Amino acid sequence: MILTKLLSDTPRSAILIGVCFAILLILPWLHLMPETSPFYLSAYWITLIGKIMALAMVALALDLVWGYAGILSLGHGLYFALGGYAFGMYLTRETAGDALPDFMRFLSWTEMPWYWAGTQNFWWAMALVILVPGVIAFIFGFFAFRSKIKGVYFSIITQAMVYAAALLFFRNETGFGGNNGFTGFTTLLGYDITAASTRALLCFVTAVALLLSYMGLRYLMNQPYGRVLGAIRDSENRLQYLGYRTLWYKLSAWVLSAVIAGIAGALYVPQVGIINPSEMNPVNSIEMAVWVATGGRGKLIGAILGTGVVNSVKTYFTVAYPEFWLLILGGLFVVVTLFLPNGIMGLFDRFKKEKQ
Amino acid sequence: MQRHTLRATTGYPAPVATPYRRASINNTSINEKISLSSVFTQWLPRQLLWLLILSTVTVAHAHESQTEHTHSSEMANQANTVAVTAAALNTPSDTLQTQHEQSLITPESAPTSLPSTAASGDTIEQFVAGDFGQRQAMLSHWPGSVESLDNLVAFIENDELYQGNGDQTYLLNADDQLLTYPDKKETADWPSDLAPITLTNALRSALIFGRAKVKLESDKPAQRLQAVAILADNIDQVDPAIITAAAATEDNAKVKKALAALQARIDFKNGDLPTQIAALSVLADSDSPQVLVDIESALANDNVNPTLKAALIDARDSVARRIQISTWTGHIFTGMSTASILLLAALGLAITFGLLGVINMAHGELIMIGAYTTYMVQNLFQTYLPDMAGWYLLAAIPAAFMVSAIIGMVIERIVIRPLYGRELETLLATFGVSLILMQLVRMIFGAQNVEVSNVAWLSGAYQVSSSLVLPYNRIAIIVFTIIIVALLVYLLNKTRFGLFIRAVTQNRQMARAVGIRSARIDMMAFGLGSGLAGMAGCALAQVGNVGPDLGQTYIIDTFLVVVVGGVGQVWGAVLAALGLGISGTVLEIGIGAVLAKIVLLVLVILFIQKRPQGLFALKGRFVE
Numbered sequence: 016m017i018l019t020k021l022l023s024d025t026p027r028s029a030i031l032i033g034v035c036f037a038i039l040l041i042l043p044w045l046h047l048m049p050e051t052s053p054f055y056l057s058a059y060w061i062t063l064i065g066k067i068m069a070l071a072m073v074a075l076a077l078d079l080v081w082g083y084a085g086i087l088s089l090g091h092g093l094y095f096a097l098g099g100y101a102f103g104m105y106l107t108r109e110t111a112g113d114a115l116p117d118f119m120r121f122l123s124w125t126e127m128p129w130y131w132a133g134t135q136n137f138w139w140a141m142a143l144v145i146l147v148p149g150v151i152a153f154i155f156g157f158f159a160f161r162s163k164i165k166g167v168y169f170s171i172i173t174q175a176m177v178y179a180a181a182l183l184f185f186r187n188e189t190g191f192g193g194n195n196g197f198t199g200f201t202t203l204l205g206y207d208i209t210a211a212s213t214r215a216l217l218c219f220v221t222a223v224a225l226l227l228s229y230m231g232l233r234y235l236m237n238q239p240y241g242r243v244l245g246a247i248r249d250s251e252n253r254l255q256y257l258g259y260r261t262l263w264y265k266l267s268a269w270v271l272s273a274v275i276a277g278i279a280g281a282l283y284v285p286q287v288g289i290i291n292p293s294e295m296n297p298v299n300s301i302e303m304a305v306w307v308a309t310g311g312r313g314k315l316i317g318a319i320l321g322t323g324v325v326n327s328v329k330t331y332f333t334v335a336y337p338e339f340w341l342l343i344l345g346g347l348f349v350v351v352t353l354f355l356p357n358g359i360m361g362l363f364d365r366f367k368k369e370k371q
Numbered sequence: 372m373q374r375h376t377l378r379a380t381t382g383y384p385a386p387v388a389t390p391y392r393r394a395s396i397n398n399t400s401i402n403e404k405i406s407l408s409s410v411f412t413q414w415l416p417r418q419l420l421w422l423l424i425l426s427t428v429t430v431a432h433a434h435e436s437q438t439e440h441t442h443s444s445e446m447a448n449q450a451n452t453v454a455v456t457a458a459a460l461n462t463p464s465d466t467l468q469t470q471h472e473q474s475l476i477t478p479e480s481a482p483t484s485l486p487s488t489a490a491s492g493d494t495i496e497q498f499v500a501g502d503f504g505q506r507q508a509m510l511s512h513w514p515g516s517v518e519s520l521d522n523l524v525a526f527i528e529n530d531e532l533y534q535g536n537g538d539q540t541y542l543l544n545a546d547d548q549l550l551t552y553p554d555k556k557e558t559a560d561w562p563s564d565l566a567p568i569t570l571t572n573a574l575r576s577a578l579i580f581g582r583a584k585v586k587l588e589s590d591k592p593a594q595r596l597q598a599v600a601i602l603a604d605n606i607d608q609v610d611p612a613i614i615t616a617a618a619a620t621e622d623n624a625k626v627k628k629a630l631a632a633l634q635a636r637i638d639f640k641n642g643d644l645p646t647q648i649a650a651l652s653v654l655a656d657s658d659s660p661q662v663l664v665d666i667e668s669a670l671a672n673d674n675v676n677p678t679l680k681a682a683l684i685d686a687r688d689s690v691a692r693r694i695q696i697s698t699w700t701g702h703i704f705t706g707m708s709t710a711s712i713l714l715l716a717a718l719g720l721a722i723t724f725g726l727l728g729v730i731n732m733a734h735g736e737l738i739m740i741g742a743y744t745t746y747m748v749q750n751l752f753q754t755y756l757p758d759m760a761g762w763y764l765l766a767a768i769p770a771a772f773m774v775s776a777i778i779g780m781v782i783e784r785i786v787i788r789p790l791y792g793r794e795l796e797t798l799l800a801t802f803g804v805s806l807i808l809m810q811l812v813r814m815i816f817g818a819q820n821v822e823v824s825n826v827a828w829l830s831g832a833y834q835v836s837s838s839l840v841l842p843y844n845r846i847a848i849i850v851f852t853i854i855i856v857a858l859l860v861y862l863l864n865k866t867r868f869g870l871f872i873r874a875v876t877q878n879r880q881m882a883r884a885v886g887i888r889s890a891r892i893d894m895m896a897f898g899l900g901s902g903l904a905g906m907a908g909c910a911l912a913q914v915g916n917v918g919p920d921l922g923q924t925y926i927i928d929t930f931l932v933v934v935v936g937g938v939g940q941v942w943g944a945v946l947a948a949l950g951l952g953i954s955g956t957v958l959e960i961g962i963g964a965v966l967a968k969i970v971l972l973v974l975v976i977l978f979i980q981k982r983p984q985g986l987f988a989l990k991g992r993f994v995e
Contacts (some may be wrong), residue, residue, distance in 0.1 A: 043452055168934060171930045301802050346803065
């Protein structure tokens with residue numbers, strides 16, 4: 016029963032969650048069915064499912080710092096986009112071959128900036144996906160946590176950070192394609208990126224990554240480490256009196272969160288086929304917080320559930336009633352914080368209690 | 372359609388005075404920026420510099436939003452380097468704008484504002500009816516009033532003056548309506564021989580000197596100053612005798628000085644060596660870019676007399692320094708007006724943050740609502756009180772305050788109070804409110820920017836010297852901010868309500884224990900903070916564009932002011948806004964708006980390392 020333990024506290028919910036994940040792992044392969052089959056999923060659906068799963072990983076990362084350590088980040092879009100850009104660099108290089116990427120030729124640059132060095136190598140790009148968000152999160156987190164910036168101050172600073180980064184990436188001179196970012200990818204490791212098998216595989220890999228990060232974080236949160244994080248959220252001062260160096264607990268959780276967000280970004284980019292600075296729009300980052308809040312913060316499965324629910328609603332409304340979507344999103348922020356402090360998971364718990 | 376076909380044949384008559392001035396100012400400010408920044412750093416005491424550097428980012432941002440709201444994607448624009456230069460050159464371009472606006476407005480508002488139009492119309496009609504010789508004679512010795520001549524110039528510059536039906540005068544306005552003259556009634560009866568009135572070069576120079584002459588003879592010093600400016604712009608063709616004669620009879624010190632400077636320029640150009648050197652000593656006191664050009668072109672000449680050369684170099688350095696000083700005064704002035712806007716926006720936030728410990732993410736939208744209220748009040752005035760339309764701003768300020776305050780109090784009641792003690796949730800909930808408000812405004816007023824016209828008494832600019840021009844609307848914003856800060860300080864420190872706010876801010880439990888109804892104070896103070904945001908929106912509507920995204924562009928900068936200034940502190944906010952505003956303008960010129968913003972953010976984070984509570988920490992007994 017190790018497997019169920021990795022998924023949830025009670026066997027019944029563990030089975031339910033296990034079945035859901037199994038479905039997520041199977042769904043990508045339905046794309047390879049013949050189009051006439053009733054089980055066939057079109058590229059649109061595969062991309063959508065893959066996209067939402069990547070976003071659910073960011074929500075997991077955010078839940079780690081907000082739900083457990085009590086640090087609300089309004090700038091996780093930064094780490095998500097950094098991971099995406101790092102992988103986008105690899106895809107761009109592969110598309111361009113030995114030549115300079117298109118946008119650099121349009122700027123009439125003759126050579127690549129130094130930080131593009133080695134990005135044609137898949138493994139170095141993957142290393143960057145982890146290193147760039149991790150190192151930036153470490154530096155920022157170290158200074159922020161060391162001077163005990165917390166609460167709304169911290170949230171505002173993270174928002175300002177992502178905003179500044181967006182401004183920086185909008186500049187052509189920064190060397191990341193400016194306004195347009197990277198797009199028009201053709202191959203990934205030599206395989207056609209739009210081929211059905213590649214799509215299905217990417218979607219599957221995303222599902223695996225989501226499952227692994229869920230189980231990994233769940234395991235970690237049940238360790239003493241996770242308990243300390245929860246204690247930091249509830250009363251950091253008391254914990255310090257007890258002799259804990261809370262700085263390192265917070266910092267490690269923060270960096271881990273940033274790395275997961277970065278990996279999510281790297282999985283997101285080849286599926287949607289574009290990365291541009293609008294991913295760093297502060298509004299997107301705040302929206303991530305509402306996914307977690309809707310699902311139920313402090314519960315990892317809640318983050319995934321919330322992302323799925325909110326993004327499904329978003330997908331429907333932005334197509335059917337685009338002008339109402341912002342009203343609904345705004346209303347969701349208000350309703351969830353006012354009436355559902357523990358999100359959808361809180362509703363389940365209440366329901367369960369009433370039954371007893 | 373009609374208009375375009377007609378205009379195509381007219382060609383584009385060159386505007387008389389403005390372009391030259393604008394070009395020269397812009398060039399100097401670009402050329403000088405590097406050397407100037409070093410001068411500037413030497414002037415400042417260390418601590419002030421630190422504060423100033425800190426603030427860079429904020430202003431860069433505020434600037435951009437003023438200059439380029441029109442573009443659809445705001446984020447893209449902020450990265451736009453072209454925009455950076457535009458922002459850096461804000462002062463000159465502002466003046467240019469107001470000058471243009473004036474010249475555009477004058478003919479439209481002529482019938483209401485100038486009762487003498489009917490009488491002066493006669494001279495314009497005579498002018499139109501006349502042949503070339505008569506026109507030239509009329510321009511050289513204008514028989515009508517100065518105002519009618521100015522009207523004529525405005526008509527011709529805007530391509531509005533037409534002739535048709537023989538010698539009848541017509542006006543074709545920007546909306547393609549043909550008006551009869553002088554009674555300005557719209558007519559549908561387009562004459563077949565309608566032709567625009569344009570000026571040949573001979574007529575143009577006759578106009579320049581005729582206009583200068585009429586203005587010189589005016590009994591208003593302001594008109595005479597304008598005359599000197601016109602002459603200065605056409606210095607190559609000026610007859611020195613006119614100036615000598617004018618200087619002899621002039622009794623106004625300012626005009627006299629301007630005439631002397633002009634005389635010196637002519638002497639410098641035409642005189643012999645001793646006259647030239649004497650003229651140079653007068654010119655050295657000038658800060659006119661035109662003089663600098665004169666001197667530099669003289670220096671560029673290879674065979675210059677050594678004595679003259681030394682004098683030239685001295686004069687050039689002196690003039691260049693003066694221009695630098697006034698350019699930088701202009702930058703600091705722009706920075707101050709930006710700081711004022713920031714401060715207006717941040718004051719309300721600082722109060723509510725101090726009191727409740729929550730950041731109201733909808734604060735930017737309250738600013739936006741204030742701006743839209745201004746727009747509504749303007750429209751109401753235009754519809755129901757067209758005579759008073761110029762004074763709508765006076766009604767818009769309290770209206771913006773009230774509307775934003777009421778919405779703010781509703782937000783406090785519905786969203787913030789139930790979340791008391793849960794700051795992070797409050798952050799998210801108020802962000803949701805901001806999304807809703809933004810979308811509602813978009814649905815009601817449309818996603819496009821709405822047009823808030825500058826009131827006539829705030830357009831135009833105060834010309835301090837030839838290279839320093841201060842737009843009235845920016846002066847007004849600075850004055851307005853000072854008044855608001857003074858009122859707020861009085862309210863907080865001298866009234867019972869202010870005492871209660873301070874008490875609850877310092878220690879809520881104790882305040883409640885002595886009988887202060889803290890919930891009521893929360894709501895009232897939130898209303899006050901929101902009302903301040905509304906007034907900020909009203910002020911912003913005068914300098915920037917009004918659109919649903921207005922609040923978003925200011926909110927992060929406003930947060931930074933609060934973070935740097937400290938919680939619940941008026942003076943902290945004032946200092947932080949001033950520092951951020953001025954140093955922002957200055958740094959933005961040095962490294963560009965985007966980099967300045969990033970540098971500032973990093974500096975703010977470093978600053979918080981040193982002073983986590985902001986500039987002024989609240990004193991008192993706290994836990995956490």
